[in-house]
Amino acid sequence: MSPYPPPIVPMSSPDLTDAERQAVLNVLNTPHLSMGGQIEAFEQTFCNYTGWRHAIGVNSGTAGLHLCVRAAGIQAGDWVITTPFSFVASANALLFENAVPVFVDVEERSGNINPALVAEAARDLMQGGKAAQRWLPRRGLHTHPNGQLKAILAVDVFGQPADYDLLRVIADQYGLRLIEDSCEALGAEYKGRKAGTLGDYGVFAFYPNKQITTGEGGMIVTDDDSAGQLMRALRNQGRAPGDTWLQHTYLGYNYRLDEMSAALGIAQMNRLEELLGKRQRVADWYHQRLVQIAGVEPPALEETTTRPSWFVYVIRLARGIDRAAVAQRLAERGIPVRPYFLPIHLQPYMVERFGYQPGDYPVTEDLGERGLALPFSGVMDEAQVERVCDTLRQVL
Ligand SMILES: Cc1ncc(COP(=O)(O)O)c(C=O)c1O
Structure with missing residues (x-):
């Protein structure tokens, strides 16, 4: 439970x-x-x-x-x-x-x-x-x-x-x-x-x-x-x-x-275009709100990405913010979130087989420590996005 x-x-x-x-x-x-x-x-x-x-x-x-x-x-x-x-x-x-x-x-x-x-x-x-x-x-x-x-x-x-x-x-x-x-x-x-x-x-x-x-x-x-x-x-x-x-x-x-x-x-x-369009709309709602929250980096696009396709919506918390505590407080308030990704080289079976250690891939590990996927789908409405962002602001 x-x-x-x-x-x-x-x-x-x-x-x-x-x-x-x-x-x-x-x-x-x-x-x-x-x-x-x-x-x-x-x-x-x-x-x-x-x-x-x-x-x-x-x-x-x-x-x-x-x-x-x-x-x-x-x-x-x-x-x-x-x-x-x-x-x-x-x-x-x-x-x-x-x-x-x-x-x-x-x-x-x-x-x-x-x-x-x-x-x-x-x-x-x-x-x-x-x-x-x-x-x-x-x-x-x-x-x-x-x-x-x-x-x-x-x-x-x-x-x-x-x-x-x-x-x-x-x-x-x-x-x-x-x-x-x-x-x-x-x-x-x-x-x-x-x-x-x-x-x-x-x-x-x-x-x-x-x-x-x-x-x-x-x-x-x-x-x-x-x-x-x-x-x-x-x-x-x-x-x-x-x-x-x-x-x-x-x-x-x-x-x-x-x-x-x-x-x-x-x-x-x-329905592909419709589905992609709805996801883009939710990503836009998030972006508008998240740029105003200190300590949060919304996802950024490369110039080469002429069209993104939103799969998950992963923000990065500023260094020094305790991600686990933020995730727990969000969950207590009914907002599910996930750390994204836990680096592959540090998964237990990879460490056992290949001997990887923390520090081997520093950028990956930094992103892995700061990334937090927020609730995301094409069927979210603007009020739900607002609620997630508001709660995140309060928790931070
Ligand atoms: C980058 C990446 N590769 C592979 C897969 C594997 O797909 P599936 O879960 O359908 O096996 C996923 C699924 O989440 C993925 O995100």
Whole structure:
């Protein structure tokens, strides 16, 4: 039992209408609950939206990232440059293949991977030996002492794309694959280009707090034919085109998205602009109020973000403010909040496996200590935003 009163506003909330309810019901009135017309149509909406040839529906963003790792040919012991300031799934997808996430720190404003550090790390890792050591974890490499740099996995944190023009130059220079974890950024744009289409493969996720939801679900997009075909097979227990139900060309998974979820996704995609617009409106209401509260930094956008897509609304408290105490007092007043993100390298299993220590990635840790996600969804009204901001002001 929570010691706090019931929240006056939920931490997040899906935005559903009768169109979504009817779409799911329609599926339930057919015998086709998996691998039918809905998943194909849902995938087609993403081909249309991104302009890319392949969209592969999967049952989570995590599953989508895992398939990208497989498609990139990343194997046990390979090194992949990625960010410690993310939801754990981006690094976990590498661990599923026993690859080594090589973390580099992030940029303070966006919280996205720092391209200058990526360039340095890539140069040193390609050189190997002593130069590479500086970037590698303290332990956890004993079974694979001579790794090989294979890819960059960047994350579009909180709905703002990383700096892909710079990342692309580095990837091309060293022959690396570029994976875009766009799970938080459906609808965002980088220099006018859509998030999800900024690397070789992009992944979106549809958990109920996301811009669109399918309950659970995800979507991979790519313009690379062979990767797209491979990921389609791997999602479906490794069945290649032409395989029968009991033939499996590859070691695959059951990462299929069911028809009810896909139908829900189509109805949500039909409302994408409306959903993004409502989230933008709530973010604007927050911004107007939060700039006036001392000790609070509202989220800031990079110049390259020509359109943000609000996933969560994370403020930063000034250094010296006790975030845990603020969070507790807000919860006591019915306002749920969350620290965002707890750095990946300091999660217990990461510390145990790789020997990371506090201080290893200072910008990530600073953001991790000061970030606080406020209640956020497209269905919040202005009075609720006002109440959250008022309470925050009082508590501070
Ligand atoms: C950056 C990032 N990557 C991956 C995921 C994983 O998505 P899912 O929860 O659908 O597996 C999320 C979900 O929150 C995320 O925020």
